[in-house]
Amino acid sequence: xxxxxxxxxxxxxxxxxxxxxxxxxxxxxxxxxxxxxxxxxxxxxxxxxxxxxxxxxxxxxxxxxxxxxxxxxxxxxxxxxxxxxxxxxxxxxxxxxxxxxxxxxxxxxxxxxxxxxxxxxxxxxxxxxxxxxxxxxxxxxxxxxxxxxxxxxxxxxxxxxxxxxxxxxxxxxxxxxxxxxxxxxxxxxxxxxxxxxxxxxxxxxxxxxxxxxxxxxxxxxxxxxxxxxxxxxxxxxxxxxx
Amino acid sequence: xxxxxxxxxxxxxxxxxxxxxxxxxxxxxxxxxxxxxxxxxxxxxxxxxxxxxxxxxxxxxxxxxxxxxxxxxxxxxxxxxxxxxxxxxxxxxxxxxxxxxxxxxxxxxxxxxxxxxxxxxxxxxxxxxxxxxxxxxxxxxxxxxxxxxxxxxxxxxxxxxxxxxxxxxxxxxxxxxxxxxxxxxxxxxxxxxxxxxx
Numbered sequence: 081x082x083x084x085x086x087x088x089x090x091x092x093x094x095x096x097x098x099x100x101x102x103x104x105x106x107x108x109x110x111x112x113x114x115x116x117x118x119x120x121x122x123x124x125x126x127x128x129x130x131x132x133x134x135x136x137x138x139x140x141x142x143x144x145x146x147x148x149x150x151x152x153x154x155x156x157x158x159x160x161x162x163x164x165x166x167x168x169x170x171x172x173x174x175x176x177x178x179x180x181x182x183x184x185x186x187x188x189x190x191x192x193x194x195x196x197x198x199x200x201x202x203x204x205x206x207x208x209x210x211x212x213x214x215x216x217x218x219x220x221x222x223x224x225x226x227x228x229x230x231x232x233x234x235x236x237x238x239x240x241x242x243x244x245x246x247x248x249x250x251x252x253x254x255x256x257x258x259x260x261x262x263x264x265x266x267x268x269x270x271x272x273x274x275x276x277x278x279x280x281x282x283x284x285x286x287x288x289x290x291x292x293x294x295x296x297x298x299x300x301x302x303x304x305x306x307x308x309x310x311x312x313x314x315x316x317x318x319x320x321x322x
Numbered sequence: 323x324x325x326x327x328x329x330x331x332x333x334x335x336x337x338x339x340x341x342x343x344x345x346x347x348x349x350x351x352x353x354x355x356x357x358x359x360x361x362x363x364x365x366x367x368x369x370x371x372x373x374x375x376x377x378x379x380x381x382x383x384x385x386x387x388x389x390x391x392x393x394x395x396x397x398x399x400x401x402x403x404x405x406x407x408x409x410x411x412x413x414x415x416x417x418x419x420x421x422x423x424x425x426x427x428x429x430x431x432x433x434x435x436x437x438x439x440x441x442x443x444x445x446x447x448x449x450x451x452x453x454x455x456x457x458x459x460x461x462x463x464x465x466x467x468x469x470x471x472x473x474x475x476x477x478x479x480x481x482x483x484x485x486x487x488x489x490x491x492x493x494x495x496x497x498x499x500x501x502x503x504x505x506x507x508x509x510x511x512x513x514x515x516x517x518x519x520x
Contacts, residue, residue, distance in 0.1 A: 130515055150517060158515040164473075165508035168516070170465050171327065174434040178462075179516060208329045208432070212469035226516070 081141050081155065081233045081262055082106045083127055088136035090122055097122045099285040101136075105264065109257070111273025111293070112266045113300055114282035115307075123282060124238045124266045128156035140234070157232035157261075161239040163219035164212075167226070172214070173198065173207040176226050183230070193229060201225040201255075217248025224255065234262045241269055270297055326386075328429050334376040339435035340442060342427045349423055353416050362415040369422050378429045386425025387418060394418070437462055459518070463509070474501050 083105040090098040097119045105127075114120040125131035126138050129145035129152045138145040140152045160166045169175040176194045185193060198204045201221045206214060211222060220240055227235065237256065241249035253272040256263055265273060273279050279296035281289035281303065289299035329335075334342070353365055373383045394414055401410035428436075437458040444454035478498045487493040513519070 128515065130511060153515065153517045160508065160512055160515070162508060164470055165505060166512040166515075168459075168466055168509070168513065169462055170433045174432065177434060182517070208327055210469070211466075212473070 083141075083156075083234070083264075084137075084139040085126065085133075086137045086139070088126065088133045088138060090119075090126065090131065091134045097285050098126075098133075101287060103280070103287065103290075105278075107277035108262050109273075109276035109278070110262075110264045111276045111279040111296075112264065112282060113268070113270060113273065113279060113297075115304075118282045119285040120266050120280075120282040121238050123280075124236050124264065125158075127234070127236050127264060128153050128158050130158065154230070155232055156234040156236060157227035157230065159220075159223055159227055159235065159237040159240050161242050163216075163223040163243075166223040167211045167219065170210060170212075171207070172203055172209055172211055172222055175211055175222060176229050179226050179229050197225050197229040215248075217244050217251060220244060220248065220252055221255070224252070228259070228261070232261060234264065235259060236264045236266075238266045239268065240265075241267065241272065270300070273297075326382075326425075326428050327432050328378040328382055330377050330430065332376045332378075332430065334372060334426070334430040337430075339427075339431045339439040342431060343436070343439055343443075346423055346427055350420055353419055357412050357416060359412070362412060362419065365419045365423075366415060369419060369426065372426055373422075376426060376430050378426070382429055383422065383426060386429070387422055390417060390421050433462065433465060467505075467509075470505060471502060474498060474505065477501075 083103075085101050085103040085105075088098060088101045089096065101123070112120045112123060122131055126133060126145065127140070129138070129140075129149035132138075132146045132149075140156055143151050143155075145152045167175050169178045173194055176197055177190060180190050180193065183190060195204065195207070198207055201224065203218065203221060203225060206218065211219065214222060220243075224240070235256070240256075241252050244252060249269060249272075253269065256265060256272075257275065265276070267273060274293050274297065276293055278291065279289075279293045279300075280287050281296055281300045283303060288303065289296045291299075349365060349368075353361060373380070394417060397417065398410045398414050401413050440461060441454040441458040444452055444457055448454060475494075475498055478494055478501065481497070482488055482490065482493045485493070
């Protein structure tokens with residue numbers, strides 16, 4: 081599926097978070113990297129219409145996210161950083177079933193789809209368990225299962241491994257890598273996008289590097305070095321000494 | 323309802339949520355209207371039998387009654403003082419029966435089935451402007467929010483203690499409200515992403 085951003089600018093109040101972005105995203109695996117506050121999460125949210133651009137257009141398979149948001153969201157699933165905010169039903173199976181509430185499947189087919197999805201994500205044994213008692217890794221797997229049960233063509237993930245330990249982060253990354261869907265992954269874990277088809281580096285609201293990981297990731301490393309040299313105190317979130 | 327469902331295949335588990343809720347309503351109505359020792363005794367016997375049939379186990383059923391304990395003690399003491407031991411026994415039995423029966427319904431019914439029953443029950447009110455699906459979703463979110471907010475409160479309490487402000491109400495309330503609002507904001511975004519308003 082092709083996602084097109086045409087001259088997209090987005091502001092939150094007076095603050096410009098994305099500036100004049102033109103992109104055509106057609107690759108199967110696309111990574112987005114950048115510092116906190118660089119605009120990468122806003123860029124991700126534009127892709128399924130969660131955020132509508134202040135200027136410009138975002139087209140998903142030809143559908144304008146501003147006018148056909150519902151149709152876009154049926155095609156593009158979204159996974160957030162914090163699964164606790166994404167899980168809306170009390171138990172594991174109920175949360176996955178919630179995604180199918182408007183599906184045309186019958187009750188039995190729906191239950192079968194839920195069971196099959198839970199098995200695929202290693203959650204079958206937890207179907208009737210309270211979602212809040214799952215581990216962090218299991219919660220993120222549940223969040224993924226709840227999105228993928230609707231079989232979207234594209235999956236956009238906004239730092240899905242940030243809150244996970246190394247083992248669970250690796251597990252989620254491996255799972256994303258093996259999906260048949262087109263995946264757009266926003267992450268700080270550069271190793272998770274090293275095998276991707278394309279990586280975008282976002283800095284101060286613009287895409288400053290775009291290409292295969294072998295070219296884009298070193299460009300990002302150089303950018304970080306430049307920032308470190310220019311603002312040594314800011315690089316660790318501190319304030320300059322008096 | 324907060325994930326208290328105990329999986330099983332008993333007749334109680336298999337019964338439809340709407341039927342269980344209707345039986346519960348009738349039981350509570352009868353006990354309220356005819357609170358005789360015979361009716362209450364029969365009701366309690368029925369509760370014990372239903373609990374045994376359900377197979378959820380005595381600890382799970384008794385666990386439903388545990389939060390009631392102090393209320394029960396208070397009510398019984400007040401009732402003995404005001405109306406005598408017979409009335410106190412009647413009130414105590416009614417309370418145990420009501421909470422125990424409601425708890426048994428919760429233990430043997432998935433939340434989704436309870437919500438579906440609620441949505442079905444509210445459907446006739448649609449022409450009065452009530453949106454049954456929205457009401458069901460609101461209830462589900464409320465149920466889901468309880469453990470999340472309890473977790474946030476625990477984290478804020480720990481942070482307060484770690485910073486040596488363990489007696490400050492402000493140091494507890496302000497971050498809790500801010501984090502709760504942030505959670506609500508993220509939840510809203512997640513619901514939009516899952517097509518709730520589409």
